[in-house]
Amino acid sequence: MTLCHPLLEVLGLTKSFGEIKAATDVSLEVWPGEVHALVGENGAGKSTLLKMIYGVYHPDAGQLVFDGHEAVVASPSDARRLGIGMVFQDLRLVPALTVAENIALAIPGGVRLRLGALRARIDEASERFGLAVDSRAWVGHLSIGERQRVEILKVLMTGARLVILDEPTSVLAPQEVEALFRVVEHLRSQDFGVVIVTHKLDEVRTIADRATVLRGGRAVLSNIVPSQHSDAELVEAMVGRSVADLQRPPARTSEPNGAAPALELAGIECASDGGHLALKAIKLAVRSGELVGIAGVAGSGQRELCEVALGLRRPRAGTVRINGTQVRSAAAALAAGAASVPEDPVADAVVSRLDVTGHMILNGRPLPARRLGIDWRKVRETTADADQRLGLRMAAPHRRVSELSGGNIQRVVLTRELSLDATLVVAAYPSRGLDIANVRRTQEILLERRDAGAGVLVVSEDLDELMGLADRILVMHDGAISGEVLPAAFDRQSIGSLMTGGAA
Amino acid sequence: MTAVVADPEAEQTPAPLLSRALPVVMRWVGTLAVALVVFSVLLLLKGASPVTAYTGIWESTFLRSRSLQEIVVQMTPLVLGALAVAVPARAGLTNVGGEGQIIMGGVGACGAFLFVGETAAPGLLLVAMLVSAMVAGAVWAGIAAAMRLVAGVNEAISTLLLNFVALDVLLFLIYQPWRESPVGQPATVELVDAAKLPFVAATRINVGIVLALVLAVVVYLALSRTRWGYKISVAGGNAEAARRAGLNVRLLVLSALMIGGALAGIAGMIQFAGVEYKLRPSFGYQLGYTSFLACWLARHQPFPILVAAFVFAALSVSGDSLQLDAGVPAASIHVLTAFILIAVLGFTASRRKAAA
Ligand SMILES: Nc1ncnc2c1ncn2[C@@H]1O[C@H](COP(=O)(O)OP(=O)(O)OP(=O)(O)O)[C@@H](O)[C@H]1O
Numbered sequence: 094m095t096l097c098h099p100l101l102e103v104l105g106l107t108k109s110f111g112e113i114k115a116a117t118d119v120s121l122e123v124w125p126g127e128v129h130a131l132v133g134e135n136g137a138g139k140s141t142l143l144k145m146i147y148g149v150y151h152p153d154a155g156q157l158v159f160d161g162h163e164a165v166v167a168s169p170s171d172a173r174r175l176g177i178g179m180v181f182q183d184l185r186l187v188p189a190l191t192v193a194e195n196i197a198l199a200i201p202g203g204v205r206l207r208l209g210a211l212r213a214r215i216d217e218a219s220e221r222f223g224l225a226v227d228s229r230a231w232v233g234h235l236s237i238g239e240r241q242r243v244e245i246l247k248v249l250m251t252g253a254r255l256v257i258l259d260e261p262t263s264v265l266a267p268q269e270v271e272a273l274f275r276v277v278e279h280l281r282s283q284d285f286g287v288v289i290v291t292h293k294l295d296e297v298r299t300i301a302d303r304a305t306v307l308r309g310g311r312a313v314l315s316n317i318v319p320s321q322h323s324d325a326e327l328v329e330a331m332v333g334r335s336v337a338d339l340q341r342p343p344a345r346t347s348e349p350n351g352a353a354p355a356l357e358l359a360g361i362e363c364a365s366d367g368g369h370l371a372l373k374a375i376k377l378a379v380r381s382g383e384l385v386g387i388a389g390v391a392g393s394g395q396r397e398l399c400e401v402a403l404g405l406r407r408p409r410a411g412t413v414r415i416n417g418t419q420v421r422s423a424a425a426a427l428a429a430g431a432a433s434v435p436e437d438p439v440a441d442a443v444v445s446r447l448d449v450t451g452h453m454i455l456n457g458r459p460l461p462a463r464r465l466g467i468d469w470r471k472v473r474e475t476t477a478d479a480d481q482r483l484g485l486r487m488a489a490p491h492r493r494v495s496e497l498s499g500g501n502i503q504r505v506v507l508t509r510e511l512s513l514d515a516t517l518v519v520a521a522y523p524s525r526g527l528d529i530a531n532v533r534r535t536q537e538i539l540l541e542r543r544d545a546g547a548g549v550l551v552v553s554e555d556l557d558e559l560m561g562l563a564d565r566i567l568v569m570h571d572g573a574i575s576g577e578v579l580p581a582a583f584d585r586q587s588i589g590s591l592m593t594g595g596a597a
Numbered sequence: 598m599t600a601v602v603a604d605p606e607a608e609q610t611p612a613p614l615l616s617r618a619l620p621v622v623m624r625w626v627g628t629l630a631v632a633l634v635v636f637s638v639l640l641l642l643k644g645a646s647p648v649t650a651y652t653g654i655w656e657s658t659f660l661r662s663r664s665l666q667e668i669v670v671q672m673t674p675l676v677l678g679a680l681a682v683a684v685p686a687r688a689g690l691t692n693v694g695g696e697g698q699i700i701m702g703g704v705g706a707c708g709a710f711l712f713v714g715e716t717a718a719p720g721l722l723l724v725a726m727l728v729s730a731m732v733a734g735a736v737w738a739g740i741a742a743a744m745r746l747v748a749g750v751n752e753a754i755s756t757l758l759l760n761f762v763a764l765d766v767l768l769f770l771i772y773q774p775w776r777e778s779p780v781g782q783p784a785t786v787e788l789v790d791a792a793k794l795p796f797v798a799a800t801r802i803n804v805g806i807v808l809a810l811v812l813a814v815v816v817y818l819a820l821s822r823t824r825w826g827y828k829i830s831v832a833g834g835n836a837e838a839a840r841r842a843g844l845n846v847r848l849l850v851l852s853a854l855m856i857g858g859a860l861a862g863i864a865g866m867i868q869f870a871g872v873e874y875k876l877r878p879s880f881g882y883q884l885g886y887t888s889f890l891a892c893w894l895a896r897h898q899p900f901p902i903l904v905a906a907f908v909f910a911a912l913s914v915s916g917d918s919l920q921l922d923a924g925v926p927a928a929s930i931h932v933l934t935a936f937i938l939i940a941v942l943g944f945t946a947s948r949r950k951a952a953a
Pocket residue numbers: 110113114115133134135136137138139140141142182496497498499500501526606952
């Protein structure tokens with residue numbers, strides 16, 4: 094049996110937010126059993142387009158044809174009823190509930206909650222789609238990859254035939270990406286339609302049958318077959334010009350002097366939120382003018398390590414020193430000159446009421462004072478200056494950060510933290526959610542900070558990124574540092590084996 | 598080598614003021630209109646003419662100097678009570694304790710009067726009563742803040758429960774140590790003239806309204822123009838972001854709730870020294886809850902709070918004329934109030950949906 098019409102046809106969708114044209118006359122189609130990649134730079138309108146398909150936003154013009162019938166999708170529940178499901182860029186599970194309870198919230202059904210029966214259905218479904226999900230686990234204790242699988246399962250259990258994934262891989266480690274792609278292949282083989290947003294071309298090539306490229310709200314390439322286009326062509330279509338490769342950083346010029354290291358952790362033992370021992374006898378030093386990479390499988394203690402280093406989490410034992418000063422609180426770490434890019438900027442760095450300017454002073458430095466108030470003129474000046482120097486081209490100063498695209502939020506946080514005259518920079522997944530051009534620029538800035546004399550600690554699950562940046566890579570496994578690798582010995586294989594607890 | 602990144606978001610200008618203010622005005626007008634129409638249906642069902650009722654309300658409420666003055670007197674504690682909700686709300690806290698904090702404000706003012714009453718100079722006496730009321734309200738709210746900070750008790754619950762405790766404190770005082778005479782209604786002794794708030798010019802409006810207006814401006818400035826206001830906005834908007842930026846979130850929570858309590862305390866003092874002159878069991882009855890609704894109607898913004906407080910006070914004053922002119926019970930005005938609230942809720946929900 095072959096179907097003779099696409100599962101979803103998007104015809105000329107258009108949407109503006111006030112002055113901002115987020116999508117203009119975008120068309121594309123998705124057939125059953127097709128994985129369709131949606132690519133484009135930050136703010137290109139990808140999420141907006143998907144939210145229109147899912148009924149979160151109402152298009153100003155254009156229409157949707159689902160399964161051969163014109164569809165009016167006025168709300169997400171309409172979309173779900175039709176068979177469209179979406180996993181958002183920022184996951185929306187309730188951390189205080191279990192997996193089963195979260196799924197129960199989404200599933201139409203009786204008023205009474207039959208968790209037992211539901212759990213059985215969850216286990217059955219997660220088996221069928223190749224998702225390893227423990228229905229009894231607390232969502233708050235799950236890694237991002239696991240939460241994402243829960244979201245996908247939730248979407249599938251509500252009966253979706255078209256699954257929309259907004260940037261699922263930007264928060265995942267490579268192994269998790271592989272696992273996700275196995276799930277996507279499963280869906281493809283069972284004739285589901287999948288729309289997936291990604292910033293990585295190799296992912297487009299691995300998983301997508303067809304792709305659509307957005308730029309400035311317009312589809313510059315629609316329904317193309319990726320293998321018929323070169324990387325350069327695709328990048329050009331996305332950002333409107335070519336992007337050079339990152340130059341391998343020149344080795345550190347100045348040898349570290351006798352002064353105290355930018356960051357020194359000694360004998361750190363620390364518990365995770367869940368209560369188990371997340372850091373075991375950690376001893377590490379980041380010298381000034383050095384960029385140290387932390388590699389490791391997600392959940393090996395990277396989060397706790399960053400939080401301890403920044404005074405945000407109190408270790409059970411051990412000492413933290415920044416620039417020689419012992420640090421016991423966030424305020425102390427900031428006073429000693431720390432700057433940080435949090436792992437999850439939307440959750441940890443964004444205040445929805447504030448505009449871009451308002452976020453720029455949320456950096457732990459004393460607020461620029463003017464009598465009892467804030468010297469906003471000065472803030473605007475330093476903001477413009479920072480934007481100029483860093484070149485990440487933040488959104489306009491008066492824009493509310495809550496309405497920016499995911500990548501543009503990350504750019505605000507990066508500009509704020511990396512424009513500081515910091516002695517220590519702790520950057521967790523700095524290129525998360527950024528488009529190709531901005532990833533490149535962010536890496537350059539991290540190296541610039543290093544060359545300006547800061548100690549830089551970069552946590553990433555992307556080994557290529559770390560190998561391109563770091564003067565030294567420390568590998569974490571199960572809460573301990575399982576090895577140190579120098580540039581001469583950089584090699585995916587040996588780092589990979591350290592990450593899983595083997596020897597180099 | 599520097600990558601330059603193009604971005605369409607970089608060049609946008611803010612929307613002009615008019616296009617931002619218009620929706621707000623429309624919302625208010627629309628809300629009131631919907632509520633009035635629905636209420637008309639109800640009046641028709643009761644056999645009363647909506648036209649007579651509304652013209653009656655209009656004439657007797659807004660065209661008579663006496664009832665206008667009454668509206669101003671009644672809106673004064675509502676303004677302060679609503680500000681007492683708005684300040685903690687900025688820090689992400691729900692202060693449902695206006696009722697209790699207003700009572701404690703009255704108690705504080707009365708205590709100061711009884712304690713220093715005869716000895717102090719008149720002006721000083723009022724100041725002492727005001728300060729004592731502020732402290733009492735702040736402490737009362739501070740208890741809820743402390744419960745939250747020490748034991749993690751949600752302040753919406755604790756402030757609500759403290760309302761009942763405050764009422765018990767009031768009743769204890771006026772039945773026992775502060776009771777004027779063992780016979781008759783339990784109440785404290787009436788304030789001496791020096792302890793009563795003076796009137797504005799030749800009206801029956803006490804000077805409390807001046808204080809309320811000044812404080813609305815002060816609160817507006819404190820929230821939008823000071824470093825403290827910025828910090829509590831951050832703490833209220835995203836506590837984790839505040840913590841990461843090294844802000845003392847606990848201190849901010851405590852200060853926002855206690856300042857709210859102090860504002861409610863002032864409301865209690867004004868109600869006591871400007872209107873009631875005695876503490877009775879019914880002192881300040883429902884002021885806190887009405888303030889909460891007014892604040893909500895005004896979306897926690899200081900200047901809209903003035904309008905919302907005026908609307909609620911006008912509704913309450915017009916209740917009497919409704920009975921006289923349309924022949925329906927005065928309490929029906931509460932139905933109209935409820936309609937207004939439901940309409941606001943509907944507007945808020947539909948806006949959320951449109952914006953989501
Ligand atoms: N609710 C909103 N209100 C105002 N503007 C919005 C809103 N949502 C999105 N926008 C704007 O629309 C444009 C497109 O945003 P969108 O989130 O679709 O980008 P995106 O392609 O998903 O980018 P990213 O890769 O960074 O996630 C941006 O300029 C964004 O600021």
